Amino acid sequence: MPGDPLEVDFRALQVLVWVHQLRSFTRAAEELGVNQSAVSYTINKLRDVFQDPLFVRQARRLHPTQRCEDIVHQAKRLTAEFRQLVAPPDFDPKTAAQTFTIACNFYERVLIIPEIVHFLKREAPNLDLEIIDASGIGHERLLRNEADLLLGPFERSDPHFYRRDLYQDRYVCLLDPEHPKAGAALSLDDYLDLDHVLVTYGGQWRSRYIIELERMNKDLKVALRVPSPAGLERLVAGSNLVATVPERLSRSVADGLHVVPCPVETSVTISLVWTTLNHRAPLHMWVRDMVYRLNTRTRKADDPPSGLGISR
The missing domain is CATH 1.10.10.10 (Winged helix-like DNA-binding domain superfamily/Winged helix DNA-binding domain)
Known part of the structure; x- marks a missing residue:
């Protein structure tokens, strides 16, 4: 037989x-x-x-x-x-003609997405780029194939996901130039005594400095809650309010304001996240590498070092 x-x-x-x-x-x-x-x-x-x-x-x-x-x-x-x-198929970005979707939020749309758009329009002119809101469901949008890549401060130890860290961003405080505390560095006690604008991100994500304050059993005096950093400069200008944001974001939302280091010693890590489904896809690999290289090139020398490897 x-x-x-x-x-x-x-x-x-x-x-x-x-x-x-x-x-x-x-x-x-x-x-x-x-x-x-x-x-x-x-x-x-x-x-x-x-x-x-x-x-x-x-x-x-x-x-x-x-x-x-x-x-x-x-x-x-x-x-x-x-x-x-x-064998990995040959990939030519000049001929790639499909839609690539990135999920992210305000921070990434202001600081990272514009350079990605300019690069893709030059190197992959036939590629359609779509940007969608990540909010607090970015990982779910990846799993549902609503997004190809998640960009932002997202941490999740799940075997379905890969993550590559781009950089760390420390926090700073935004004050009106006439604010009594605008002339010197803030101590932690000074900081806790101020009236704060708290960015809640719609309740979908919590800033690292808030988590660190809770670990220290400290509370902010929250005078105003807003869902997004958009328009913070207009809320803080001419008031006694203080807003805490990542330092890189302050360059875009601190027009006319005084910027001082946040006394809470912590930072936010901006990462790329993707799924096992697209881990070896040539287009996806090319886009991820491009985003990483763009941000490596623009990373300031005094930024804290970030992890360079891919983790799951």
């Missing part, structure tokens, strides 16, 4: 090809780095599957049968095609 053809794998075909090429079980075993008994076992299994002796000895030499010649010919073709299949 013939053997099960589903038991034949590419490793077994490789053994057959080497025995055919070298005309020797012993030399094939040496080339493959296995015992001769392993080669004999594999050839015997193939004999059962193909119902053919495959090799016969004549005049002390090993000769392939015609059936073996046909199988080896097809085996070489199959293994070559399989190697081509598993």
